[in-house]
Amino acid sequence: MRAGVENIIPSSRLEGLALAGGYGRGEGGVLHEGGHDRPYNDLEFFVFVRGSTFINDRRYKASLHALGESLSPEAGLEVEFKILSLQKLRRSPVSMFYYDLVMGHRWLVGDESLFAGCEHHQNASDIPLHEATRLLFNRCSGLLFASERLSQDSFDSDDADFVGRNLAKAQLALGDVFLTMNGRYHWSCRERHHRLKETTGASPALLAHHAAGMAFKLHPQRTTKSRAELSLEHTELSQMASEIFLQLESKRLNIRLAQAADYVSCTANKCPEVPLWKNVLIHLRTRGLPSGLTRYPREHLLNELVRMLWTGCVAEPQAVRRYATLWGCYN
Known part of the structure; x- marks a missing residue:
């Protein structure tokens, strides 16, 4: 992987190469299947390139994408x-x-001295609330996509695996968002x-979900649960997600939001x-784009997520697909 990157980026421009994500932090998932252990999560590398990230994207992104595709089969x-510059960071x-990047990574090219000047990224209590909203937006989008799978006429083992994986990600995220709201x-x-466990207000149910999400993150496995069992878990988790989402957004936007309909009808800039x-x-x-000229497109997606997931309306498959397309651009 390092050799492939060095073959694309000239040494005069390559500042560093770091493995990020769960494996960079030493907490990547290990799937035990068929008597063997194998990696489960994606391998996410940051390629630090000197100069404008916009120009470097246009210059090197396609080649790096092709490199990733060629390496993926062998890596399993x-x-x-991802291209970034140290100056931009x-x-x-x-x-x-x-x-997460600055605090947990492994260098393939470069060393810790490259992160000099990035000390402001090291204090988790400074993470703004809109970052918690973004995390919950992504994981609750997973709940929406899971609900669409659960409503299909056919439901096979791959569908069950998809639903189980997204439920586990949401379980972990709910506790993570609660901690972010409390600066922890x-x-x-x-x-x-x-x-x-030490944070006031964390319910036993929230702790149980977070423990299950953490267990799946570290040791993922394909679910053997039925559609009925997964539907029941989805309903329970979605209800808790709704409560935490409204608490978070009430605090972030400084607006009282008692129910999902209040959020959808709220005209404040989200x-x-x-x-x-x-x-x-x-x-x-x-x-x-469906949002107004002066509003960021994610606002429309936030409203649609809440409307389809928590207001009791029937989320048509076509509407979910349109949502997924935009979510892929603005998540």
């Missing part, structure tokens, strides 16, 4: 390369994504669970962290 899982605001997030899922110029530019560049 998806290999992904140093000047970027605090986020959960960059916190940590890069390690084991440490997060320890902190959750993505105030995104600058106005960026919203306008996105709409000018991508015609036909």
Whole structure:
């Protein structure tokens, strides 16, 4: 992998190469199947390239994507390369994504000295609430996609595996969001669970879900549960997710949101962290987006997620597919 990247990026431009994600943090999943252990999660590499990330994306993204596709079969899982510059990382605001990267990684090219100037990414208590919203938005989108699978006429073992995997991700995320709301997030899922036990207000049900989500993250397995069992778990988890989501958004937006319908009808800007110029530019560049010119497209997706998942309306498969397409761009 290192040789492949070095063959694409000139040494004069390559600043560093780091393995991130669960394996970079030493907490990647191990699937035990057929008497053998094998990796489960994606391999996520950050390729630090000197200069403009926008220009470097246009110059190297396609080649790195092809490299990842060529390496994935041998690795036995998806290999992904993301382009970034150290300069951009140093000047970027605090986020959960960059916190996890800086705090947990393994260098293939470079060493810890490259993260000098990134100290502001090391304090989890500085992670803003909109980062928790983004995490919950993604994991609850998984619940929406799972509900669509559960409603199909046919339901096979692959569908069950898809549903079980997304339920487990949501279980872990609910506790992680609760910790972020209380300024206690940590890069390690084991440490997060320890902190959750000590955090006031964490219910026994939330602790149980987080423990199950952590167990799946570290030692994933294909589910053997029936559609009925998974549907029951989905209903329970979705209800808890709704409660935490409304608590989070009430706190983040400083608006009282008692039920899902209140959120959908609320006209407040739900993505105030995104600058106005960026919203306008996105709409000018991508015609036909459903949100207003001055609003970030994720706001429309947040409203649709809440409407389809928690207001009691029937989420038509076509509507879920349209949602999934936009979610792939603005998650």
